[in-house]
Amino acid sequence: MxxxxxxxxxxxxxxxxxxxxxxxxxxxxxxxxxxxxxxxxxxxxxxxxxxxxxxxxxxxxxxxxxxxxxxxxxxxxxxxxxxxxxxxxxxxxxxxxxxxxxxxxxxxxxxxxxxxxxxxxxxxxxxxxxxxxxxxxxxxxxxxxxxxxxxxxxGERPIRRRPDFVALERARAHIHDSLDSAITIDALAESSGLDRWQLSRDFRALYGTSPYRYLTMRRLDVVRRLMLAGQSINQSALMAGFFDQSHMARHFISTYGAPPARWLKRMRISP
CATH class of the missing domain: 2.60.120.10 (Jelly Rolls)
Structure with a gap:
């Protein structure tokens, strides 16, 4: 075809x-x-x-x-x-x-x-x-x-126990406040007041993904903003909290379906 x-x-x-x-x-x-x-x-x-x-x-x-x-x-x-x-x-x-x-x-x-x-x-x-x-x-x-x-x-699915929305919002706020530093599940659990297993399970139920995946996505948001502002791909990765460019690129491809350079090229093309 x-x-x-x-x-x-x-x-x-x-x-x-x-x-x-x-x-x-x-x-x-x-x-x-x-x-x-x-x-x-x-x-x-x-x-x-x-x-x-x-x-x-x-x-x-x-x-x-x-x-x-x-x-x-x-x-x-x-x-x-x-x-x-x-x-x-x-x-x-x-x-x-x-x-x-x-x-x-x-x-x-x-x-x-x-x-x-x-x-x-x-x-x-x-x-x-x-x-x-x-x-x-x-x-x-x-x-x-x-x-x-x-x-x-x-349709509303039956649940045995409703997640603690307020506690999970504390954990989510902690992620946003700490994007440029190392974050552990134990630190998130402490900030929320939940144990680590309840935190992980309920976070998925309310936000559709795991705490680690949520953290990674917020860092990718930073990468995209920096690249669009003119920063190099490597510098964007480091400034957003990734180990290096290849570490970021693996997550970028699995999230946006294209490598960072190709994604950036698409963003600069108008119809």
């Missing part, structure tokens, strides 16, 4: 800084190698067929279909036809959803695709043209509606 060359691929980030990372992109063929991130990836296919492997099955998102990829779930992305695919995506941190749900397990949408009208309506402000600024109160409203739409579509 003949497909457009990679030179026609592009990714645009919303210029407005905020709590939610928003992108719009086009890929003529291969988009991303298998990777996973610790946010919800919630998007809308605008044109073409967006095909991806997700939870051991091939999925196909058609125009108008909403994708709801759960945190830390492995997935890739490619064009399902020769026409390529065009989409918008919002990356939403589970902590933002937890501020609304207050300690319930994260909603999980089976199969990663949804036609639920509640989710579609809640996403409208977040997936509008990325050149459009979103008012902070509008963003709050959209997040509130989205959290409850996800919960309604997924």
């Amino acid at each position: 003949t497909r457009k060359t990679a030179s026609s691929d592009w990714v645009q980030h919303a210029a407005q800084p905020g709590r939610i990372e928003r992108i719009e992109a086009y890929f003529g063929g291969h988009g991303y190698s298998p990777h996973r991130h610790d946010t919800y990836a919630i998007g809308l296919t605008l044109a073409g067929v967006q095909s991806f492997q997700y939870r051991r099955a091939q999925r196909h998102s058609l125009p108008g279909t909403v994708m709801v990829l759960h945190p830390d779930e492995l997935h890739d992305g490619e064009a399902g036809t020769a026409a390529g695919f065009h989409y918008r995506m919002a990356y939403i941190e589970p902590s933002l959803i937890q501020q609304i749900l207050g300690g319930r397990p994260l909603p999980f949408i089976e199969g990663g695709l949804s036609a639920d009208s509640r989710i579609q309506a809640a996403l409208t402000p977040l997936l509008q043209n990325i050149a459009t600024r979103i008012d902070l109160m509008e963003e709050d409203d959209a997040l509130h509606d989205l959290a409850h739409a996800l919960l309604g579509a997924a």
